Amino acid sequence: MGRSQQTFNKKENEKKKQKKKLEKQKKKEARQATSDKGKSFDDMIAYTDEFGNIVSTPPDPSEKEEVKVEDIQYGVPKQEKLDDTDLIRNGVITFFNDAKGFGFIQDDKTGESIFVHINNASGPITKGNKVTFEVEQGPRGYNAVNVNLSA
Numbered sequence: 567m568g569r570s571q572q573t574f575n576k577k578e579n580e581k582k583k584q585k586k587k588l589e590k591q592k593k594k595e596a597r598q599a600t601s602d603k604g605k606s607f608d609d610m611i612a613y614t615d616e617f618g619n620i621v622s623t624p625p626d627p628s629e630k631e632e633v634k635v636e637d638i639q640y641g642v643p644k645q646e647k648l649d650d651t652d653l654i655r656n657g658v659i660t661f662f663n664d665a666k667g668f669g670f671i672q673d674d675k676t677g678e679s680i681f682v683h684i685n686n687a688s689g690p691i692t693k694g695n696k697v698t699f700e701v702e703q704g705p706r707g708y709n710a711v712n713v714n715l716s717a
Contacts, residue, residue: 656716659695671699671710682710689715 572580612620616629655673657680662669667684669691680701684691691697691713699710 653700654698655701656696656698657710659691659693659697662691662693664692669693671697671713678708680708680710681706682713686711687713691715 612622613624615621655675657671657673660670660672669682670679671682672679696716697713698716699713701708702711
């Protein structure tokens with residue numbers, strides 16, 4: 567009689583494979599036993615309340631609010647076109663970078679921040695100066711032009 571062709575190491579590897587196969591089969595059976603596939607449609611539905619939280623109860627129809635599609639705003643609101651009478655404005659320089667030659671003016675009337683470049687100023691300007699200026703539409707918003715120091 568001849569010796570077995572399988573070595574001890576091969577037998578051990580085969581036992582490990584069989585063990586893993588049995589464990590995998592047991593896990594599969596356990597998953598099938600606790601599966602959610604048998605749930606009804608009503609058990610799977612989730613609702614959101616007015617605060618965006620997920621709840622299991624449907625919302626009350628009497629608390630429903632009607633919203634007009636025209637009233638919904640998304641993104642940054644469009645800036646309104648300027649009138650010719652509002653072109654000359656007063657403001658204060660809130661920031662100015664001498665090295666780069668630009669800054670921002672806070673408009674006294676609207677409180678918005680308007681970009682200003684040194685090329686659009688009649689003289690040297692610094693932070694805190696009170697100025698009069700005109701506004702024109704630029705590629706990224708309003709720009710101050712004809713900037714003059716006011717008394």
